[in-house]
Amino acid sequence: MTLKEEIQLEDLAMNNAYDMIINDKSLDDIIDSMEGKYLALPFDYDSEWNVVEVLNTCMDYFIYTEEYEKCTQIKLVLDELKYIENDK
Numbered sequence: 001m002t003l004k005e006e007i008q009l010e011d012l013a014m015n016n017a018y019d020m021i022i023n024d025k026s027l028d029d030i031i032d033s034m035e036g037k038y039l040a041l042p043f044d045y046d047s048e049w050n051v052v053e054v055l056n057t058c059m060d061y062f063i064y065t066e067e068y069e070k071c072t073q074i075k076l077v078l079d080e081l082k083y084i085e086n087d088k
Contacts, residue, residue, distance in 0.1 A: 013040035014061045017054055022073050052081060 002011075020023040020041075027045060042057055043049040055074050062070040
């Protein structure tokens, strides 16, 4: 895999995770939209994964790519999750 392909795969993985968590898309929705591309996610969907860790990883990526509107949406969800956790 070339560097360009690795960068494209990372971008696809981060956007897929964003769509699943923020836009509430299902794994089937992601697969249907792939059009023959790799299923790319920054976590193993079949095992336990931590939403906060995935969102923080996505946040770092979207800061790097200067996609600040996505960062804002991620921050809102992270704040809500923190509020829910503190309310227990």
